[in-house]
Amino acid sequence: MNLERVMDYIEANEQSFVDQLVNFLKIPSISAQSKHRPDLEKAADFLVREFNRLGLTVEKIKTDGNPLVYAETPPDPSRPTLLVYGHYDVQPVDPLELWKNPPFEPKVENGVIYARGSSDDKGQLYAHIKALEAYLRTGTELPANVKFIIEGEEECGGHNVYTYTEQNADKLACDAVIISDTTMFDADTPAICYSLKGLCFMEIRVKGPAQDLHSGSFGGTVQNPGNAVATIVARLKNSRGQVKIPGFYDDVLDLDQSERDAFASLNYSDRVLRQETGAPRAWGEAGYTTLERMWARPTCDVNGIWGGYSGEGAKTIIPASAGAKVSMRLVPNQKPAEIAAAFEKYVRRIAPRGVAVEVLNLHNANPVLVPRDSAMMQAGMRALEKGFNRKPVFIREGGSIPIVGTFQKALRAPVLLLGLGLSTDNIHSPNEKFHVSNFVNGIRTAAHLLVEASK
Ligand code: BES
Numbered sequence: 476m477n478l479e480r481v482m483d484y485i486e487a488n489e490q491s492f493v494d495q496l497v498n499f500l501k502i503p504s505i506s507a508q509s510k511h512r513p514d515l516e517k518a519a520d521f522l523v524r525e526f527n528r529l530g531l532t533v534e535k536i537k538t539d540g541n542p543l544v545y546a547e548t549p550p551d552p553s554r555p556t557l558l559v560y561g562h563y564d565v566q567p568v569d570p571l572e573l574w575k576n577p578p579f580e581p582k583v584e585n586g587v588i589y590a591r592g593s594s595d596d597k598g599q600l601y602a603h604i605k606a607l608e609a610y611l612r613t614g615t616e617l618p619a620n621v622k623f624i625i626e627g628e629e630e631c632g633g634h635n636v637y638t639y640t641e642q643n644a645d646k647l648a649c650d651a652v653i654i655s656d657t658t659m660f661d662a663d664t665p666a667i668c669y670s671l672k673g674l675c676f677m678e679i680r681v682k683g684p685a686q687d688l689h690s691g692s693f694g695g696t697v698q699n700p701g702n703a704v705a706t707i708v709a710r711l712k713n714s715r716g717q718v719k720i721p722g723f724y725d726d727v728l729d730l731d732q733s734e735r736d737a738f739a740s741l742n743y744s745d746r747v748l749r750q751e752t753g754a755p756r757a758w759g760e761a762g763y764t765t766l767e768r769m770w771a772r773p774t775c776d777v778n779g780i781w782g783g784y785s786g787e788g789a790k791t792i793i794p795a796s797a798g799a800k801v802s803m804r805l806v807p808n809q810k811p812a813e814i815a816a817a818f819e820k821y822v823r824r825i826a827p828r829g830v831a832v833e834v835l836n837l838h839n840a841n842p843v844l845v846p847r848d849s850a851m852m853q854a855g856m857r858a859l860e861k862g863f864n865r866k867p868v869f870i871r872e873g874g875s876i877p878i879v880g881t882f883q884k885a886l887r888a889p890v891l892l893l894g895l896g897l898s899t900d901n902i903h904s905p906n907e908k909f910h911v912s913n914f915v916n917g918i919r920t921a922a923h924l925l926v927e928a929s930k
Pocket residue numbers: 595596629630631632656657658674838839840872873874875876877
């Protein structure tokens with residue numbers, strides 16, 4: 476099939492695609508903050524208008540949270556069907572003062588779009604919509620049926636898209652699920668991701684005296700919740716970076732030699748890690764390389780820790796309470812509920828006497844592993860190679876996309892994670908960005924994918 480007109484259309488409309496993406500990025504659709512509820516509606520409406528203009532069948536689906544957007548091309552049973560998933564919600568923007576440009580006033584400079592959501596995930600998602608537009612506007616016959624399911628609660632742990640997928644498996648039936656919400660290997664190397672980490676997010680609350688006490692009058696006579704939290708956190712990991720929760724590693728799928736070799740053959744060094752993170756040096760679980768730790772070993776990290784006085788100057792108290800938020804990123808075949816239970820049991824065991832400890836499991840996601848040898852994976856690799864004019868590689872990711880496990884189970888279709896972002900795009904962080912070249916090559920890839928997937 477000849478895609479010349481489609482590719483010409485993409486080239487001719489590059490500037491207009493960027494301008495339209497900028498309009499999408501102006502909507503502050505932060506799902507974690509209830510004051511932005513109307514903006515989530517606006518972002519969903521933006522997509523509905525987009526699909527309407529393209530003549531697709533569209534539904535804005537009400538939920539008890541943020542709406543889902545479903546759209547489909549006229550179904551032709553003789554062709555394969557691709558289901559594109561993405562999310563229109565974005566992460567909060569604080570600390571605002573570190574943004575060089577306001578997060579929802581997108582700025583395009585030297586081929587880079589700066590805005591919250593540019594890479595995660597509005598820009599990546601939009602590439603698939605513009606690829607479809609290129610077919611429809613040039614009157615090019617579609618080699619595959621395309622369905623879209625787009626949610627607005629990915630960043631805040633909403634469950635509506637899971638329920639919807641389970642209850643509408645026939646409607647969402649497809650030959651492959653396509654997701655662009657991950658990264659390339661590096662700026663020159665496109666990639667398909669075949670494994671995402673899962674998540675087990677915990678909160679520890681420690682309570683001591685009924686109110687803050689004078690640390691001179693009462694110090695040494697009662698347990699200090701701040702010290703107690705520190706004791707607990709200090710015993711989660713040892714100095715070799717190993718997690719000490721009993722049973723934590725029981726279900727971990729070990730890397731096989733071919734995977735370790737494949738990781739080692741990729742051009743990655745700890746110097747790159749230092750550059751990307753600004754950390755003084757690489758550090759992690761003994762016996763593993765940085766890529767192995769990043770992609771295939773489970774983690775246990777404090778995300779926030781509090782208690783007592785941390786303002787200016789001295790305030791001599793024993794705090795009444797203290798706490799910590801801890802995320803464990805899981806790998807196949809760890810199960811979030813079992814890890815949560817093991818965590819709670821261990822924390823209760825190691826907690827110092829003299830405080831009351833509460834352990835909460837705030838959020839879970841299953842880890843994901845996708846077979847690399849399916850025909851659809853090969854189709855994805857060919858599409859990336861054509862779209863980017865570069866040989867793609869297979870990677871894994873440390874991040875999570877909670878719905879993927881549900882897609883695998885409910886739709887029994889292979890999931891293709893075609894990442895268009897870069898690990899240096901500052902997602903979830905100030906000055907998030909997305910490169911116009913990756914956006915355009917992503918549109919080209921999405922256009923090629925329809926052909927490659929139908930071979
Ligand atoms: N796009 C990310 C997932 C991701 C992160 C892929 C890093 C590749 C590299 C996704 O939107 C995300 O941030 N997910 C959350 C999920 C969590 C809230 C359950 C994550 O990983 O923290």
